Amino acid sequence: MILFEEDIRKETVLEIAKKIAVAARTAPKGKGVDNLEIAILTDGDIEKLAEKMCELAVVEGRTSFARDAENCRKSQVVMLFGTKITTLGINCKFCGFPTCEDKKQHSEIPCFFNANDLGIAIGSAVSVACDNRIDNRVMYTVGYTANKMNLLPTSDIVLGLPLSVSGKSPFFDRK
Numbered sequence: 548m549i550l551f552e553e554d555i556r557k558e559t560v561l562e563i564a565k566k567i568a569v570a571a572r573t574a575p576k577g578k579g580v581d582n583l584e585i586a587i588l589t590d591g592d593i594e595k596l597a598e599k600m601c602e603l604a605v606v607e608g609r610t611s612f613a614r615d616a617e618n619c620r621k622s623q624v625v626m627l628f629g630t631k632i633t634t635l636g637i638n639c640k641f642c643g644f645p646t647c648e649d650k651k652q653h654s655e656i657p658c659f660f661n662a663n664d665l666g667i668a669i670g671s672a673v674s675v676a677c678d679n680r681i682d683n684r685v686m687y688t689v690g691y692t693a694n695k696m697n698l699l700p701t702s703d704i705v706l707g708l709p710l711s712v713s714g715k716s717p718f719f720d721r722k
Contacts, residue, residue, distance in 0.1 A: 560623040568676045571668040577660035584699045588625040615688040621717040622709035629702025683716035
């Protein structure tokens with residue numbers, strides 16, 4: 548039997564995406580509170596996301612959304628990482644309020660630890676992608692669109708991570 552890389556590329560990226568999800572899940576979190584939501588998109592779901600990104604590019608006048616939609620279309624997998632905004636009772640004041648109780652009156656303001664935990668999880672995710680030679684790029688545009696589409700229903704802040712295997716990274720020479 549001869550097995551060509553082109554024939555196993557998609558399934559290989561999907562298997563690595565599962566490992567990436569596990570790495571993000573096990574990343575350290577403030578007070579050990581896990582507010583992460585993680586999803587893996589393939590095929591038609593990537594296309595739906597890309598279509599919505601192109602729509603937002605026009606409606607909101609943000610050309611980077613159309614550019615990033617094309618990057619997603621060139622990816623075998625797009626991962627979503629989200630977190631809800633909830634206080635941890637630390638009273639750190641990083642959010643700008645003296646106490647977590649005061650911050651709760653402003654639900655639209657992120658808790659520093661929620662955003663920080665999401666960043667640490669993304670760092671863990673990207674490291675697994677890099678260790679496996681999977682081209683990737685963290686994209687807020689993907690997360691913004693995923694939020695608009697309610698793809699991660701319990702998350703308030705979402706980031707996207709397209710994963711690609713090709714002869715040249717689609718994320719390198721972006722215009």
